[in-house]
Amino acid sequence: MTDVKLEQFRxxxxxxxxxxxxxSMRSTFTSEDEIVWGGRNAKFANPDSKLWLDRMAERxxxxxxxxxxxxxxxxxxxxxxxxxxxxxxxNARVPLYSFGLWMLGPVLLEYANEEQKxxxxxxxxxxxxxxxxxxxxxxxxxxxxxxxxxxxxxxxxWLINGQKIWTSYANYADWCFCLVRTDTSVKHEGxxxxxxxMTSPGVETRPIKLISGNSPFCETFFTDVKVxxxxxxxxxxxxxxIAKRLLQYERSNISGFGSGARTxxxxxxxxxxxxxxDGRLDDRDLRARIAEHKMFERAYALTAxxxxxxxxxxxxxxxxxxxxxxxxxxxxxxxxxxxxxxxGSRAFGWAGExxxxxxxxxxxxxxxxxxxxxxxxxxxxxxxxxxxxxxGLRDTQ
Amino acid sequence: xxxxxxxxxxxLKDAARDFCREQAPVTRLxxxxxxxxxxxxxxxxxxxxxxxxxxxxxxxxxxxxxxxYVGLGLVLEQAGRTLVASPLHSTALVGASALLLGGxxxxxxxxxxxxxxxxxxFALAVDESAHHAPAKSKLKVAGGKISGTKKYVADxxxxxxxxxxxxxxLYLVKxxxxxxxxxxxxxxxxxxxxxxxxxxxxxxxxxxxAKLVQQVLDRAAIGLAAEMLGQAQEAFxxxxxxxxxxxxxxxxxxxFQALQHRAAKMFTDIELTRSCILAxxxxxxxxxxxxxxxxxxxxxxxxxxxxxxxxxxxxxxxGIGMTDAHDAGLYMKRARVAxxxxxxxxxxxxxxxxxxxx
Numbered sequence: 001m002t003d004v005k006l007e008q009f010r011x012x013x014x015x016x017x018x019x020x021x022x023x024s025m026r027s028t029f030t031s032e033d034e035i036v037w038g039g040r041n042a043k044f045a046n047p048d049s050k051l052w053l054d055r056m057a058e059r060x061x062x063x064x065x066x067x068x069x070x071x072x073x074x075x076x077x078x079x080x081x082x083x084x085x086x087x088x089x090x091n092a093r094v095p096l097y098s099f100g101l102w103m104l105g106p107v108l109l110e111y112a113n114e115e116q117k118x119x120x121x122x123x124x125x126x127x128x129x130x131x132x133x134x135x136x137x138x139x140x141x142x143x144x145x146x147x148x149x150x151x152x153x154x155x156x157x158w159l160i161n162g163q164k165i166w167t168s169y170a171n172y173a174d175w176c177f178c179l180v181r182t183d184t185s186v187k188h189e190g191x192x193x194x195x196x197x198m199t200s201p202g203v204e205t206r207p208i209k210l211i212s213g214n215s216p217f218c219e220t221f222f223t224d225v226k227v228x229x230x231x232x233x234x235x236x237x238x239x240x241x242i243a244k245r246l247l248q249y250e251r252s253n254i255s256g257f258g259s260g261a262r263t264x265x266x267x268x269x270x271x272x273x274x275x276x277x278d279g280r281l282d283d284r285d286l287r288a289r290i291a292e293h294k295m296f297e298r299a300y301a302l303t304a305x306x307x308x309x310x311x312x313x314x315x316x317x318x319x320x321x322x323x324x325x326x327x328x329x330x331x332x333x334x335x336x337x338x339x340x341x342x343x344g345s346r347a348f349g350w351a352g353e354x355x356x357x358x359x360x361x362x363x364x365x366x367x368x369x370x371x372x373x374x375x376x377x378x379x380x381x382x383x384x385x386x387x388x389x390x391x392g393l394r395d396t397q
Numbered sequence: 398x399x400x401x402x403x404x405x406x407x408x409l410k411d412a413a414r415d416f417c418r419e420q421a422p423v424t425r426l427x428x429x430x431x432x433x434x435x436x437x438x439x440x441x442x443x444x445x446x447x448x449x450x451x452x453x454x455x456x457x458x459x460x461x462x463x464x465x466y467v468g469l470g471l472v473l474e475q476a477g478r479t480l481v482a483s484p485l486h487s488t489a490l491v492g493a494s495a496l497l498l499g500g501x502x503x504x505x506x507x508x509x510x511x512x513x514x515x516x517x518x519f520a521l522a523v524d525e526s527a528h529h530a531p532a533k534s535k536l537k538v539a540g541g542k543i544s545g546t547k548k549y550v551a552d553x554x555x556x557x558x559x560x561x562x563x564x565x566x567l568y569l570v571k572x573x574x575x576x577x578x579x580x581x582x583x584x585x586x587x588x589x590x591x592x593x594x595x596x597x598x599x600x601x602x603x604x605x606x607a608k609l610v611q612q613v614l615d616r617a618a619i620g621l622a623a624e625m626l627g628q629a630q631e632a633f634x635x636x637x638x639x640x641x642x643x644x645x646x647x648x649x650x651x652x653f654q655a656l657q658h659r660a661a662k663m664f665t666d667i668e669l670t671r672s673c674i675l676a677x678x679x680x681x682x683x684x685x686x687x688x689x690x691x692x693x694x695x696x697x698x699x700x701x702x703x704x705x706x707x708x709x710x711x712x713x714x715x716g717i718g719m720t721d722a723h724d725a726g727l728y729m730k731r732a733r734v735a736x737x738x739x740x741x742x743x744x745x746x747x748x749x750x751x752x753x754x755x
Binding site for chain 2: 300
């Protein structure tokens with residue numbers, strides 16, 4: 001596309017956003033409750049949140065680069081970069097958080113049949129259906145392919161029995177994209193990828209309380225759950241390839257956690273440690289470690305930018321997703337540990353009036369961050385992936 | 398900002414890669430060392446000048462190529478891969494940029510064409526003790542003459558011209574001028590250096606004062622980081638290859654998870670640092686306001702990263718890595734010198750924190 005046309009697109013986009021992005025949506029989220037996840041039981045903390053979602057979804061801009069025939073935005077990469085920069089310019093909130101958009105959609109576009117795409121993509125784009133991810137099981141964490149949730153062919157339907165764990169927000173989800181075992185005689189080649197309606201009889205969810213006090217994850221039980229034959233994506237026993245591709249999307253998503261902190265560690269340190277007469281943090285050792293962390297943060301951001309440029313130029317960068325997952329998780333965990341250390345006893349609150357909301361958020365965020373190096377593939381598993389796929393090192397024989 | 402190379406830059410990088418592999422492999426450094434030349438290989442510098450690299454920064458009107466810092470950084474990186482011992486950093490980068498930034502028209506006219514032709518070499522005399530502390534310079538200046546002592550001046554034993562850092566600016570001194578005494582240092586990285594004493598030595602002050610000193614030191618740090626990136630990349634590739642060919646316990650040692658994870662972390666560290674160095678070079682070409690931040694970012698991360706990669710080069714090779722016949726030791730020796738020159742990780746972390754306001 002010519003620069004002239006792109007400039008025209010920028011002009012039109014800016015004008016449309018000026019007119020359609022409500023003023024209250026032009027600010028950073030102040031609490032997790034303000035995030036819109038959509039779904040049949042969608043909650044909107046603010047009527048503007050719904051308006052903003054509906055307007056963006058109408059244009060397909062919740063999924064800007066997906067094809068228009070599935071209600072996506074149909075934008076080119078260049079146009080999407082412009083849209084994103086214009087959204088950033090007015091500090092617009094992300095209208096919809098969605099595993100359907102971030103993880104399922106991209107693999108449906110690649111692997112699903114026409115009917116499945118037509119049925120499942122538009123509701124995800126409009127935020128009408130909320131998805132959850134049925135991957136891990138009690139006995140299949142890092143060794144995900146060891147999963148055992150059974151899926152039997154009963155002629156006119158599939159019959160599912162088994163248990164999933166760490167299913168994010170399963171208790172709020174309408175549908176689940178799920179890995180199931182369709183052949184017990186082989187490992188990776190006996191896995192299929194299936195879509196399950198969470199309102200089906202026999203589906204039960206139980207939230208798991210975490211060390212942070214929150215419950216973002218559930219146990220999910222499937223007892224004699226009937227699933228329509230058309231809900232299998234890809235080939236029977238061909239689910240592992242789809243599973244791995246989806247993990248790449250999930251990992252790049254988790255690695256993005258690295259940039260989401262609300263309070264800056266330097267501000268926390270200045271406030272609680274103080275400065276010496278030269279304007280330096282009054283703890284030289286902590287200062288050096290914060291400086292090192294700030295460099296890591298900058299290096300990570302620059303590398304993400306470089307990878308985006310290389311992807312745009314046609315280079316294949318999907319293989320380094322695992323590298324970003326490890327680095328992003330490490331970065332966020334380091335940041336949270338430094339914030340707790342810099343905050344001193346101001347980070348030891350749990351509830352009540354004695355601590356501010358920002359201080360409690362540091363404590364809870366620190367505890368939550370421990371999951372970053374576990375979820376979506378542990379740091380150890382992702383280092384294995386880098387060693388094997390990127391560096392070409394082998395398995396032991 | 399961009400990370401994407403132009404066609405011209407890609408050609409330059411490929412040419413540099415081929416040249417260093419064919420004309421200046423590590424065996425050339427080894428021979429120079431064994432011949433006790435202590436960093437002297439004027440024939441090699443003449444060949445590099447003939448490739449146009451001495452004048453990469455020099456504008457065409459002064460006989461150079463005017464290809465900018467990203468271009469020069471690419472060549473420095475390739476030279477780092479094979480530990481090329483040459484005045485590329487001290488002359489093509491430091492000498493040329495100091496004159497471009499702070500030279501009078503007459504100085505530019507006199508020296509830039511000679512730099513581009515490979516006819517003169519420079520050295521940056523900055524440290525006055527065993528550690529990098531440019532702000533604490535005790536250099537005395539009176540009546541166009543300087544007095545003081547500079548320690549470990551890289552390429553100082555061979556340079557024709559010295560760029561001497563003082564408290565109030567940068568001074569150009571001819572190495573054979575009266576009052577200049579050089580003591581050659583035979584160094585662990587086989588490149589050589591010099592302790593230099595100035596006793597009322599005639600000096601020309603360049604324009605730009607203390608700001609010029611900072612600009613030149615930033616350029617020196619960024620350029621050296623580019624060279625270090627090349628060293629790390631080569632050291633890592635050789636190590637990774639060894640992990641795929643060396644067998645113990647009936648297995649390729651690269652199949653052991655303890656080594657796989659360390660290799661994967663090194664790869665990550667190199668890639669993250671590469672982005673910092675490319676961004677820093679790009680910041681120089683853009684004449685960005687935050688060049689100093691980029692310089693400290695690039696040099697601190699390059700120092701920490703190369704420290705690990707050069708140590709693992711030896712460790713992962715086991716006993717063979719301890720032998721003089723293997724190249725690992727040569728990389729580790731050069732690594733330590735490069736890590737410290739123009740400020741190590743500690744110095745640049747401290748500076749970065751100050752620049753960020755804490």
